[in-house]
Amino acid sequence: MEDLKTAAAPGNGGRLAGKSCVVTGAANGIGRAVAELFAREGASVVATDLDGDGLRxxxxxxxxxxxxxVGDVSRDEDARRMIAAAVERHGRLDVLVANAGVIPLMEITEAGAEDWDHVMAVDGRGMFLTCKYAIEAMAGPGGAIVCVSSISGVAGQRGQAVYGPAKFVASGLAKHLAVEWADRGIRVNAVAPGTITTERVARLRDEPGGPEYLAAIEQLHPMRRLGSPGEVAAAVLFLASDEASFITGAVLPVDGGYLAQ
Structure with missing residues (x-):
């Protein structure tokens, strides 16, 4: 495993000025957008992922x-090391964004036990482990956790018999941990993105049947478009910042109205 890569501390300006933050799944997509925005807002960010090249x-x-x-959130020792890196480098942990996940789309008759185990390991166990070690690090000074769930973690969808239940883990974990740790100064919330134009989704436009699929998905969102990683990152920033100081246990849709239907 590649170990911690160090960098100098950021400047003092911004809504997360002086905050020590961990963002999992930060090499691409929503996680990368969050890491970039947090950095612009003054945070010191420990970015984690299996994709070492993307992190570099x-x-x-x-x-x-x-x-x-570089590490795997589903491995206990890696999840612990991700949180420890922030504490060792910056003296504490203020914010965790538990974003790492995999997104297989299949019906239950197409999925096997190995598919279920893989998704639950990353999206479920990985979120549990990173939240566990983050809370242990935050237990004295308090802090904020934002779990990245999905519209699939709030409502049922076709073709998501494996992925959707794993995202219900994210939504449920946020609510339970919020209640459990509120009196100790730790806020835990989640965001529930709709379909977002990550690198993988963008590539669909060049694949057979991809444009038609994306056009159909866009029509399912009342705003008749897909979201951007930056739009999700902005919601995560709000929940992580002191502006959301009286918000905990919330699951915030970032979905162009999808869940309002």
């Missing part, structure tokens, strides 16, 4: 604000 590109882009840890 992120750290090169933001060398004054971002450190990296």
């Amino acid at each position: 590109r992120l750290a090169e882009q933001l060398p004054q604000a971002v450190s990296t840890v």
